[in-house]
Amino acid sequence: MCGIVGYIGKQQASNILVEGLSKLEYRGYDSAGVAILENDNLDVRKYKGRLAVLQENLEKVPVKGNIGIGHTRWATHGEPSDVNSHPHANNSGNIAVVHNGIIENYIEIKERLIMNGYKFLSETDTEVVAHLVDMYYEGDLIDAVQKAVKDLEGAYALGVINKENPDKLIAVRKDSPLIIGIGEDENFIASDIPAVLKYTRKIFIMEDGEMAIVKENDITLMKTDGTPVEKEVYTVNWDVEAAEKGGYDHFMLKEIYEQPKAVKDTLSPRLNRHNEIKLDDISLTKEDLERFNQVYIIACGTAYHAGLLGKSLIQKYVNVPVIAEVGSEFRYNDPFIDEKSLMIVVSQSGETADTLAALRMAKERGARTLAVTNVVGSTISREADDVFYTWAGPEIAVASTKAYTTQLVSLALIALDMANKKGTISKEKFNELIEELRATPAQIEEILKMDESIKDVAKVITKAEHIFYIGRGIDYDVAREGSLKLKEISYIHSEAMAAGELKHGTIALIEDGTPVIALATQDRLYDKTVSNIKEVNARGAKIISLAKAKNTEISKSSDHVMYIPDISDDLSPILSVVPLQILAYHVATLRGADVDKPRNLAKSVTVE
Numbered sequence: 001m002c003g004i005v006g007y008i009g010k011q012q013a014s015n016i017l018v019e020g021l022s023k024l025e026y027r028g029y030d031s032a033g034v035a036i037l038e039n040d041n042l043d044v045r046k047y048k049g050r051l052a053v054l055q056e057n058l059e060k061v062p063v064k065g066n067i068g069i070g071h072t073r074w075a076t077h078g079e080p081s082d083v084n085s086h087p088h089a090n091n092s093g094n095i096a097v098v099h100n101g102i103i104e105n106y107i108e109i110k111e112r113l114i115m116n117g118y119k120f121l122s123e124t125d126t127e128v129v130a131h132l133v134d135m136y137y138e139g140d141l142i143d144a145v146q147k148a149v150k151d152l153e154g155a156y157a158l159g160v161i162n163k164e165n166p167d168k169l170i171a172v173r174k175d176s177p178l179i180i181g182i183g184e185d186e187n188f189i190a191s192d193i194p195a196v197l198k199y200t201r202k203i204f205i206m207e208d209g210e211m212a213i214v215k216e217n218d219i220t221l222m223k224t225d226g227t228p229v230e231k232e233v234y235t236v237n238w239d240v241e242a243a244e245k246g247g248y249d250h251f252m253l254k255e256i257y258e259q260p261k262a263v264k265d266t267l268s269p270r271l272n273r274h275n276e277i278k279l280d281d282i283s284l285t286k287e288d289l290e291r292f293n294q295v296y297i298i299a300c301g302t303a304y305h306a307g308l309l310g311k312s313l314i315q316k317y318v319n320v321p322v323i324a325e326v327g328s329e330f331r332y333n334d335p336f337i338d339e340k341s342l343m344i345v346v347s348q349s350g351e352t353a354d355t356l357a358a359l360r361m362a363k364e365r366g367a368r369t370l371a372v373t374n375v376v377g378s379t380i381s382r383e384a385d386d387v388f389y390t391w392a393g394p395e396i397a398v399a400s401t402k403a404y405t406t407q408l409v410s411l412a413l414i415a416l417d418m419a420n421k422k423g424t425i426s427k428e429k430f431n432e433l434i435e436e437l438r439a440t441p442a443q444i445e446e447i448l449k450m451d452e453s454i455k456d457v458a459k460v461i462t463k464a465e466h467i468f469y470i471g472r473g474i475d476y477d478v479a480r481e482g483s484l485k486l487k488e489i490s491y492i493h494s495e496a497m498a499a500g501e502l503k504h505g506t507i508a509l510i511e512d513g514t515p516v517i518a519l520a521t522q523d524r525l526y527d528k529t530v531s532n533i534k535e536v537n538a539r540g541a542k543i544i545s546l547a548k549a550k551n552t553e554i555s556k557s558s559d560h561v562m563y564i565p566d567i568s569d570d571l572s573p574i575l576s577v578v579p580l581q582i583l584a585y586h587v588a589t590l591r592g593a594d595v596d597k598p599r600n601l602a603k604s605v606t607v608e
Contacts, residue, residue, distance in 0.1 A: 002029060002086075002100045003072040004178065005195045006159040008169045008216050009186025010066060013037075014058050017070035020188070020195035021051055025597060029072035030080035034058075035087040035096035035161060036068035042093055042163045046071075046085035066216075067166060069159040069189075071098040077106070078123025088127040090134035091119055094163040097133065099126040100191055101155030101176040109151060125154075133160060141165045142213060145172060149211075149224050155353065159189055169214040172224060173206040175379070177351050180204040180212050180219055182233065187214045193236055194394060201236040205377040234377065250595045252397035252489070256581050257448060260441040262402040263574070265391040266409050267437055275434045277417040282370065282386040284342075289318070289422045292342045292368070296335070297324040298358040299346035302400040302484065303407060307346050308477035309573050310411030316570070317419035317429075327354030331361055339366035344414070347371070348395060348403040350378020359383060372410050374403050388414060397596045399489050401581050404481065405444070408574045412437060436567055440574050443565040447578045450562065454579055457544055457560045458586035461515040467492055468509065470499040470536070471519035472529050478573045479519050482580030489598045490588040499532035512540030517580070520547045520554060521564065521572040533557050546576055 003024030007016045017034045032054045033046025043063045047053040051072065071086035078084040087096040103109070106125035109132060114120070118131045132151060137144040141162045149158070155175035161168075171178055171189040181188030181196035181203050188196045189212070193203065204221065206212065210229055213220040221229040248254035270278055295314055297307035304326050311324040325333070327345075331354075337343065343362040347355045350373035359380060362369050371384035374392050381387045390406035416433060419425035461467060467486060469479035476498050483496040497506045499518070510516065516536045520529040526547075534557055537543055545558040548566050555561050562583075564575040588595050 002074050002191070003195065004098050004100055004157055004159055004189065004191040005070040006068070006098075006161075006169050006171065006189035006214070007186065008067040008214055009183065010216070011186065013065050013068035014063055016188075016199070017068050018051065018055050018058065019198065020190060021070050021072050023194040023197070024072055024190075024192055025051060029074050031073045031082070031085035032071065033073075033085045033087055034068055034070040035089070035098075036063050036065040037161060037163060037166050038063055038065035040163065042089065042096055042161070044087055044089055044093075044096060046082060046087065048080050048082050048085060067161060067169060069096060069098045069161055069169070076102055077125045084122045084124050086126060088122060088124065088130045090130045092134070095130055095134050095137065096161050097126060097130040098159045099129055100157040101174075103128060103152055103156060104154035105152070129156075129158065137162070139164070141168065141170060145170050145211065146224055146226065149174070157191055167215055170211065171206065171214060172211040174208050175353075175356070177378070178206045180206065180214060182219065185216060187216065187219055189214060194396075197236060202233050203236065204231050205234055207382070208379070250397065250585075250589070252399055252401060252585055252595050255395055255397055255402045256578070256585065258393065259402045259405050259578065260444045260448070262390075262392040262406050263409050263444060264441040265393075266406045267413070267441075269391075270413055271434065271438065275431050277413055277420070277434075279388060279414065279417050282388060284368075284370075284386070284418065284421070286421045286423075288368065289418055291340055292320060293340045294342075295320055295322045296330075296337065296341060296343040296362070296367075297322060297346065298327050298330050298343060298355055300327045300352050300354055302404050302481060303346040303348060303352070303355070305477060305481040305484070306404055306407035306411060307344070308480075309408050309474060310344065310346070310415060312474055312477070313412055313415035313570060314418065317415055317425045318422055319424045327352065327358050330354075330358045337362055337365050337367050341365075341367040342370065343367050344370045344372065344411075345380060345384065346373070346407055346411070347378075347380050348374045348400055348407075350375040350380040352380070356380055356383070370414070372407055372414070374406070398598055398601050399485055399584075399595070404577065405574055408577075409437060409440065412571060412574075433568065433571065436571050440567075440571070443567065443575055444578055446565055447575060448582075450579065451582055454562060454582045455586045457562065458583055458590060460542070460560065461544070462587055462590045464492060464515045466509070467494045467515045467517065469494065469496040469517045469519070470502065470529075470532060471496070472499045472525040472532075473522045474569065474573055475499075475519035475522050475525070475529070475576070478576050478580070479517070481577055482517065482519075482584070485581055485584035486587060488601060489584055489595050490591055490593055491599070492587065499529055502532055502535060507535065507539065510536050510539040510541050514541045515544065516541040517544045517546065517583075518558070519576060520545055520551065521576050522569045523548075524569060526551060530554060530557060546579060548572075
């Protein structure tokens, strides 16, 4: 959720730390800071607000030094403030720490430290780490950090520097992402790859329970108990420009327009010219599939909405009950899950805390697990029995777009492969759906050409205080995603409603001039949805409909219509979500919102 960058080498650390943190702004944050060793001084600068505040301070009063750590914080313990910002130091100011995650037993540790004379300045859980390392420090920083982490419960990625050890930077990981960048006469730590791509493409991906002693010309990897670790170098093969805007006004718009390529990249390696599906190294057999008596799809936010399509396809074509649930609720609902269960977890980052916890519960109970994720080497991808990567490329904007569409096509491929192996889908239907999947990149290209006309629709609803989305069946699932996109970047109150449930109470919210975005892409439910549109129209609603190109008569009961190319009901979400993404984007920009960094949100939710 927060961003970490660390540097040791011959260059000025402050420049590299700020540059690296700027590449992590997409993760969402409310403050930024650095700690830099300069000769015999540990200088900590940290400020509430955007990274520009820190950068301006460093320009006015430069700090020189060749080793340092930096952080962008998203508040969990204590309000956003200069004091609560990272890095945190011990009382004597010779140890500084940055931390992502949550220390679950920090209150217990804090009470113990206070009894030992330590004074706390902040409300954060992180400050206990700085004092804990200090308590154990007897001249050996590595030993002090190892002893300190033994006392910690929860999730953490740590960067630690010490005035008496100016030749080393310590990094530790447990349940929070951390990588080591390998340079020449310099090395780096970071919570995500874009932070170091300007300087190196060679990295180590740290695992849980590992620590690194990073020096200018040496990196030592070990377990936190001191056991040596051998690790292969991972070479990043995507371009630096992939993490830049590439001429677009915002990352979100760039990523909306990257969807044809992302969908094609996700589909193409898995389909041959004979319409055979190859799901990478996933080894689910016909016997496995026949053993499963239920499937769980667990995810959060946008990934959960993708999971709802997966539920529909698997239940329909694989002929097995499917339960889709948000990760934050799953573990607390006493789920029945055992060795006859298959759990599919969906996470863009592969680090989503609630989803990861559900995965681990499933494995403990003997269930088979399959991860759908966009990040190679992420925790979820490593811990699942099988993994299917969405080749969306780096997604920088907080509001997910191309990750969602690639999740949709990934789940469609998985569902169709399972049905084909199990023999629960006809060859004709299988081939029909595969051909439709092949056509979706070009169809998305056609929808993107509607950008200006969708912007005109956005102008109509920009000043609305409340907006409602309605749909039936899969359309209702897509309506939830469309509504989420609008509310998270425009800050307009928006709700998705099941169209068939309107008359059971929610239609009371519709009044004269209320914008209602009606999804009517399901052929078998089209007439019923049109009837629901007429119901809200009769209450004075302003109707913006979304329909297939063949259903032009919907314009008679709508103020505006957005059309998508004809496609089967089952796969329509891959197309129907795109106009809703574009609509949300334009509404937000017309309102002057910071589209790429919406307030209070973060890209990767690595705490519960």
